[in-house]
Amino acid sequence: MAKDELKTGYRLIGTRPDRPDGLDKVTGRARYGADITAPGMLHAAVVRSPHAHARIIKIDASKALALPGVKAVITRADFPTGLTGEDWNLQENTMAGDVALYDGHAVAAVAATTKLLAQDAALLIEVEYEILPHVTDVDAAMAPGAPAIRPGSADPSVPEGMHPNVIRYIDFGHGDLAAGFAAADLVREATYKTEATHQGYIEPHACLGQMGADGRGEMWVCTQGQWYIRRMSAAVLGIEAANLRVTPSEIGGGFGGKTTIFMEPLSLALSKKAGGRPVKLVMSRSEVFRATGPTASTSMDVKIGMKKDGTITAGQVYFRMQGGAFPGMSPISEALQCAFACYDVPALKHEAVEVLANRPKAAAYRAPGSPMAAFAVESMVDELCRELGLDPIATRLKNAARNGSKSSFGPSYNQIGLVESLEAARAHPNYAAPLGPNQGRGVASGFWMNHGGETSVSLAIGEDGTVGVMVGTPDVGGSRASLALMTAETLGIPYENVRVNIVETGALGVNEPTHGSRATFASGKAAVEAARQAIGEMCRRAAAEWGIDADAVEWKDGAAHPAGPNAGKFPPLTIAEIGASMGSTGGPISGHHESVPGGVGASFGAHVVDVEVDPETGRTTVLRYLVVQDAGRAIHPAYVEGQYQGGAVQGIGWALNEEYVYGTDGRLQNSIFLDYRVPVASDLPMIDTVIVEVPNPGHPYGVRGVGETGITPPLPAMASAIAAATGARLRSLPMSPPKVLAAIRAKGRG
Amino acid sequence: MVEVNLWSGLRRLTDGAQVVSVEGTTLREVLRNLAVTHPALEPTLKSGVSVSLNGVIETNLSTPISAGDEVYLIHRVKGG
Numbered sequence: 001m002a003k004d005e006l007k008t009g010y011r012l013i014g015t016r017p018d019r020p021d022g023l024d025k026v027t028g029r030a031r032y033g034a035d036i037t038a039p040g041m042l043h044a045a046v047v048r049s050p051h052a053h054a055r056i057i058k059i060d061a062s063k064a065l066a067l068p069g070v071k072a073v074i075t076r077a078d079f080p081t082g083l084t085g086e087d088w089n090l091q092e093n094t095m096a097g098d099v100a101l102y103d104g105h106a107v108a109a110v111a112a113t114t115k116l117l118a119q120d121a122a123l124l125i126e127v128e129y130e131i132l133p134h135v136t137d138v139d140a141a142m143a144p145g146a147p148a149i150r151p152g153s154a155d156p157s158v159p160e161g162m163h164p165n166v167i168r169y170i171d172f173g174h175g176d177l178a179a180g181f182a183a184a185d186l187v188r189e190a191t192y193k194t195e196a197t198h199q200g201y202i203e204p205h206a207c208l209g210q211m212g213a214d215g216r217g218e219m220w221v222c223t224q225g226q227w228y229i230r231r232m233s234a235a236v237l238g239i240e241a242a243n244l245r246v247t248p249s250e251i252g253g254g255f256g257g258k259t260t261i262f263m264e265p266l267s268l269a270l271s272k273k274a275g276g277r278p279v280k281l282v283m284s285r286s287e288v289f290r291a292t293g294p295t296a297s298t299s300m301d302v303k304i305g306m307k308k309d310g311t312i313t314a315g316q317v318y319f320r321m322q323g324g325a326f327p328g329m330s331p332i333s334e335a336l337q338c339a340f341a342c343y344d345v346p347a348l349k350h351e352a353v354e355v356l357a358n359r360p361k362a363a364a365y366r367a368p369g370s371p372m373a374a375f376a377v378e379s380m381v382d383e384l385c386r387e388l389g390l391d392p393i394a395t396r397l398k399n400a401a402r403n404g405s406k407s408s409f410g411p412s413y414n415q416i417g418l419v420e421s422l423e424a425a426r427a428h429p430n431y432a433a434p435l436g437p438n439q440g441r442g443v444a445s446g447f448w449m450n451h452g453g454e455t456s457v458s459l460a461i462g463e464d465g466t467v468g469v470m471v472g473t474p475d476v477g478g479s480r481a482s483l484a485l486m487t488a489e490t491l492g493i494p495y496e497n498v499r500v501n502i503v504e505t506g507a508l509g510v511n512e513p514t515h516g517s518r519a520t521f522a523s524g525k526a527a528v529e530a531a532r533q534a535i536g537e538m539c540r541r542a543a544a545e546w547g548i549d550a551d552a553v554e555w556k557d558g559a560a561h562p563a564g565p566n567a568g569k570f571p572p573l574t575i576a577e578i579g580a581s582m583g584s585t586g587g588p589i590s591g592h593h594e595s596v597p598g599g600v601g602a603s604f605g606a607h608v609v610d611v612e613v614d615p616e617t618g619r620t621t622v623l624r625y626l627v628v629q630d631a632g633r634a635i636h637p638a639y640v641e642g643q644y645q646g647g648a649v650q651g652i653g654w655a656l657n658e659e660y661v662y663g664t665d666g667r668l669q670n671s672i673f674l675d676y677r678v679p680v681a682s683d684l685p686m687i688d689t690v691i692v693e694v695p696n697p698g699h700p701y702g703v704r705g706v707g708e709t710g711i712t713p714p715l716p717a718m719a720s721a722i723a724a725a726t727g728a729r730l731r732s733l734p735m736s737p738p739k740v741l742a743a744i745r746a747k748g749r750g
Numbered sequence: 751m752v753e754v755n756l757w758s759g760l761r762r763l764t765d766g767a768q769v770v771s772v773e774g775t776t777l778r779e780v781l782r783n784l785a786v787t788h789p790a791l792e793p794t795l796k797s798g799v800s801v802s803l804n805g806v807i808e809t810n811l812s813t814p815i816s817a818g819d820e821v822y823l824i825h826r827v828k829g830g
Contacts, residue, residue, distance in 0.1 A: 169759070170759050171758050171759055172757040173758060199830075255830050256830020259828075331827075333826075333827055334825075334827045337825065363830075364828070366829075367829060368829060404805075409757075410822040410824060411822040412804070412820055413805055414805040448829065449827060449829075452809055453828070515829050516827075516828045516829030517829060595809075596810075597809070598806060598807060598808050598810060599806060600807050708829055
């Protein structure tokens with residue numbers, strides 16, 4: 001049921017007011033990372049390795065430094081030594097040490113008085129390399145004879161005998177696998193592959209850093225998490241976190257790719273070397289593709305057993321994932337936890353390995369790991385359904401995880417909305433729409449567990465009763481609106497009377513980034529608690545004014561009221577009246593809440609897509625697309641729908657066109673949007689959405705994070721739709737026209 | 751005693767046990783005692799795990815806990 005049809009009793013929750021950042025963004029007033037300037041500012045350029053794997057023999061910057069206007073050149077020699085663990089990995093990725101590990105790896109950086117001069121100077125920095133053998137494919141990287149990229153990196157979990165590029169191993173499961181497969185009427189197994197894809201945010205990475213000889217610095221940056229930027233940059237530069245203040249700019253998309261550092265410490269190190277002058281560093285699109293984190297590429301084995309009635313009796317997966325030349329970047333844990341999360345299966349086995357390859361350091365990308373896992377498992381479920389003549393939604397409902405079922409990764413589910421989502425998808429007109437020649441329908445379900453994380457929020461009542469809310473989670477997808485709605489609902493005041501500000505690292509306790517679909521959940525929960533604290537104080541002020549006990553005061557409709565006839569008869573004191581008199585009643589009125597909120601609610605969804613495939617070209621056209629997902633409670637339904645649509649579109653791009661293409665030389669071949677094809681509006685129909693609401697009991701308004709689940713089902717749903725349209729099952733992404741055409745011809749139908 | 755479910759990969763650190771019984775009346779006590787009774791688990795616990803208590807990720811270590819509660823240690827995940 002769509003949110004707008006529900007009667008929740010809320011005044012504001014579930015309405016669609018104007019977005020608070022709308023005017024700034026459409027008029028160009030919003031300040032993004034590259035818009036920040038400062039007096040005396042320098043511009044930076046980065047020298048990057050043209051080789052996938054090469055030893056750095058010598059760096060000669062003398063010609064660059066001789067150019068008038070060049071103020072500083074840095075190499076790894078300008079960074080502190082002795083770092084360990086992830087701090088060392090961050091430093092190593094920020095600036096290569098002895099070895100360049102991928103095409104695009106930074107090896108030097110220069111600051112100059114203009115951007116063009118900095119770029120010219122970068123060309124004059126001479127780097128001598130000894131080229132080393134490289135490997136970029138995940139299966140090739142763990143095959144005998146593959147070059148060992150970082151020997152000795154494997155953790156103790158890796159079984160003996162595996163290639164040194166295999167650095168982590170995970171397994172878990174439950175039930176009697178052999179008995180489960182023996183009980184099935186049909187057992188099928190296959191291998192599926194996905195390529196690395198980039199988050200594709202519109203705004204390239206950009207920052208302005210300033211650091212003096214005293215080691216105290218400032219940074220303005222487009223990021224999903226200013227405290228992460230502070231902690232990571234401080235670690236890489238060997239300074240104390242408190243000596244770096246980080247202010248987030250407006251952000252033009254992140255999708256996980258802006259939860260870490262890539263080049264930010266370079267601007268600070270250049271600034272320090274240039275006598276403290278601020279240094280701006282803005283990546284080109286090519287640099288974004290070559291040197292910031294895409295997601296992992298995968299190779300995945302899946303085996304599932306099913307009875308004739310659709311009951312899944314057993315499942316087994318073995319995932320191989322590479323996330324570049326740095327450990328810890330392949331989302332194998334997440335992929336395994338999501339693989340069978342939509343199902344209640346008596347016997348499951350999960351295994352995965354993380355593999356190093358000569359590619360850039362991967363970063364989180366919207367539900368990291370889940371889309372790949374879904375592509376493998378949901379595609380195989382569809383293959384079994386088709387072979388047994390079963391309805392794909394009915395089969396998913398038959399095996400669906402429900403309230404109280406043991407999840408595939410162990411714990412029991414609390415209150416979840418998978419069944420409601422599948423039933424809503426089945427009831428939607430799209431599921432009954434007639435299909436023509438060369439057209440097919442695909443269905444898939446999806447899951448993301450969502451996240452809480454460190455959260456700190458402050459709120460202040462103004463002298464006129466309006467309210468400022470200070471939060472630490474950058475507004476990537478509409479959280480200012482949802483936080484303002486929840487705050488206004490709690491305080492009983494108009495939405496327009498609340499302004500939500502995204503603040504710098506000096507203004508609040510540590511906040512995790514806007515990631516894990518947590519901003520509306522976690523910052524929202526904290527904002528509600530902060531508002532309740534302020535309400536308590538305003539009730540105490542009213543009680544003092546009336547000379548009654550604070551317990552005899554209640555808050556409703558934006559004002560303090562005597563609580564019942566025994567409290568006495570007093571006219572209500574509004575928030576504006578209390579705010580106006582705060583100077584004489586005890587001083588400023590504020591609320592604050594900080595926690596690592598529990599009660600995170602997982603979000604399930606189901607997608608239905610119809611496609612038409614041109615049998616002569618292999619081109620796939622999306623005819624209609626439906627996203628159904630459990631939001632818990634949609635605070636601002638338009639933003640929820642936007643998240644659903646955005647996730648679906650990114651997933652469609654991943655399924656059809658997007659991929660990192662490496663040449664035999666290990667260099668990235670398609671590092672601009674002309675060659676890396678993302679879907680644009682003219683490629684797609686309007687994405688239909690249905691918001692299911694199974695409220696999360698762990699949030700005061702029932703919120704579940706909604707940002708990530710939507711990218712999970714499109715990969716298998718698209719593959720199944722193409723299989724239905726052509727009879728050809730593609731198990732390797734992307735399903736670009738040449739691959740689809742080849743598959744059609746292989747089936748003898750072309 | 752509280753039964754703590756571990757993911758399979760931790761079995762090598764617990765002499766093959768996937769479910770271990772630990773004393774404790776709060777989550778904090780259970781995790782501390784787990785590190786005492788199975789010291790090989792300490793690095794994993796220190797590096798960060800998520801704890802699912804009766805189906806909900808619980809972050810407040812002072813949360814009371816008793817025999818019969820469902821406790822799972824799971825890999826810590828965040829997201830994009």
